[in-house]
Amino acid sequence: xxLKTLKPLYLGGRTLVEGTxxxxxxxxxxxxxxxxYAEPDDGKDEALVDLTETESEPAPTTSTSAGATQKTAxxxxxxxxxxxx
Numbered sequence: 001x002x003l004k005t006l007k008p009l010y011l012g013g014r015t016l017v018e019g020t021x022x023x024x025x026x027x028x029x030x031x032x033x034x035x036x037y038a039e040p041d042d043g044k045d046e047a048l049v050d051l052t053e054t055e056s057e058p059a060p061t062t063s064t065s066a067g068a069t070q071k072t073a074x075x076x077x078x079x080x081x082x083x084x085x
Contacts, residue, residue: 001029004041012051022049 005020009032016022021041024032028051032038041047 001026002041002047003029003032003038004043005038007037009037012049014049016049020049021045021047022051023047024051 002021002023005016005018005022008018009016011022011024021043029038033040
């Protein structure tokens with residue numbers, strides 16, 4: 001979906017000033033339109049930023065992949081405190 005920014009936006013790791021044309025996914029575009037951050041761009045010029053190249057669907061998390069990515073923090077050693085008599 002080709003849109004034009006109405007406000008400065010931080011998208012795709014860069015800040016886009018007002019009036020910048022960019023491409024994004026349909027869902028993301030609808031969200032930006034609904035919030036008033038962008039408007040449809042019907043111009044013939046090429047979009048300056050293409051966010052569809054960097055977007056990818058995240059891989060589903062499975063019990064195997066979740067276990068492989070989680071790192072357990074080393075347990076802190078507890079010291080026995082002696083009670084004062």
